[in-house]
Amino acid sequence: MFRREQTRPVKVGPLTIGGGAPVIIESMTNTDTADLAATLAQITELKQAGCELVRVAVPNQRAVAVLPDLIKQSALPVVADIHFNHRFALGAIRAGVVKLRINPGNIGGEERLAEVVSLAGEKQVPIRIGVNAGSLEQRLLDKYGKATPEAMLESAMDHIRMAEKHGFYDLVISLKASSVPLTVAANRLFAKESRYPLHLGVTEAGSSFSGTVYSAVGIGALLLSGLGDTIRISLTAPPVEEIRVAKAILAAAEIRRFGPRVISCPTCGRCQISLIELVKELEQRVAEITEPLTLAVMGCVVNGPGEAREADLGIAGGKNQGLIFCAGEVVRKVPQDRLIDEFMSFLYEYLNSKADFGVSQK
Ligand code: SF4
Structure with a gap:
């Protein structure tokens, strides 16, 4: 199994993910990204709570257009979360995001993926490939019968190969499910096969209370077995609460300490x-x-x-x-x-x- 200190270090703006660097705390804004003032205010609040890297959804051209100003004024390095439209990904890279989160399977085909990967390589913008049990390719669901750790691993490896084929290796991988045992098993399986750093999270984990418990069990189990380079707690709650939980999980696992x-x-x-x-x-x-x-x-x-x-x-x-x-x-x-x-x-x-x-x- 490739433990944290043995994963490939990936530079993400001023931060490093993997290679034994401190486990990073990430979150995601829930404002309309194009509402610059509201998004910047939420990023500042997240930073004050201890967030180190922030992701924003880029679902439309309005959001792409606001990115240069957002990045310039943001209190934290900005990651763009993009689905379906490779032009948004190209726009986000040009705007200066420090990382992209995409799903290579839904970015519009091999040629468009090649365009994104080639520009990301040129601008040294790493990409997180996010495998989600809820949106696995039909081919894998047919092959494995349902979302299994093996199906998630195969999806991750397929996507990694797509990027590597274009000479791109600055990858961070996540394998998330709303089931804790499935999340843990998929990440453990992946860490046996690959040295790419892992972004940990239990997806759709629920409200403050249940999301905290599910995240603590899932992420905690992985951290204690030496896995995980960056974490995001998903709560149906104000994003700032995710940071409190992330810090508590890292402190409980004795990976980082944040005050008394x-x-x-x-x-x-x-x-x-x-x-x-x-x-x-x-x-x-x-x-x-x-x-x-x-x-x-x-x-x-x-x-x-x-x-x-x-x-x-x-x-x-x-x-x-x-x-x-x-x-x-x-x-x-x-x-x-x-x-x-x-x-x-x-x-x-x-x-x-x-x-x-x-x-x-x-
Ligand atoms: S510290 Fe005293 S009050 Fe608290 S559980 Fe122990 S015996 Fe009870």
């Missing part, structure tokens, strides 16, 4: 403090911190500090009060109403002392 992780106990009959509210407030208050700390919030002193010994700092609840602890040792006792404020000031003291000792804060 708050661990907290599930509470039980020993808990005499409003732990759910405390955790919620703490998560909001530490959202701006970039230092990769582990903060523990435990419901009681019986097991709290001990259970969270691995944490940098923590809180253990008592009766309407809480203990602040550091590396398993209690350092302060504070009434519940001042607990988060006191904890935050202790946290900043802690960060400053780390900085004084030469530990960098990102």
Whole structure:
């Protein structure tokens, strides 16, 4: 299996996908691309949330026409998502997109594909070939009976061959399905056969809740087996939510860290403090911190500090009060109403002392 660090590195504007580069967080705008102001505003919001590469749909000439201005003013490198019309793809490359997402099977035949690939090669614009279980070629559905990992692999390989035939190798591949086991199996099969970097995603994953769960299981399983170079979470929700989930999945897989992780106990009959509210407030208050700390919030002193010994700092609840602890040792006792404020000031003291000792804060 070709693990992340062994995949072929592909330059995507200022970023690199594959070859062991950090796993990139992508998203896609859901504004009318031709509405420049709305699309730029959403891209800025995505960037502020931590998105690193943004894709826009280019379904018509209006969208192609706006691309030069969009790219010039965008807070993030722009990828164009194009189906059916090779002229839109040519226009997007000329406008300066950093990557194209196309499906070589629906771009209008071999000659038109050759035109797109040749211009992409000339302008050094990589192409993502997106294989989707829901839109596999009829020939493969007839051959395999339904969308199977083997059918998805064959589709990807056919499309790769089409590009390679024209001397084009700057490819990123995705194999997506709404079924998690099918997505995972197709990507694993592909990684046995090819060194092209993988864009991971579970497609049509659903609303915030179910999309998060399906994406976490599917993408998480692949990341933990060493696969995946860039990820996109698909949620039927505002795109900015996709970024929060992407960061949480990468952090949970211990692939990238984005600021503090708050661990907290599930509470039980020993808990005499409003732990759910405390955790919620703490998560909001530490959202701006970039230092990769582990903060523990435990419901009681019986097991709290001990259970969270691995944490940098923590809180253990008592009766309407809480203990602040550091590396398993209690350092302060504070009434519940001042607990988060006191904890935050202790946290900043802690960060400053780390900085004084030469530990960098990102
Ligand atoms: S830390 Fe205390 S309150 Fe939380 S689950 Fe453990 S025993 Fe219960």
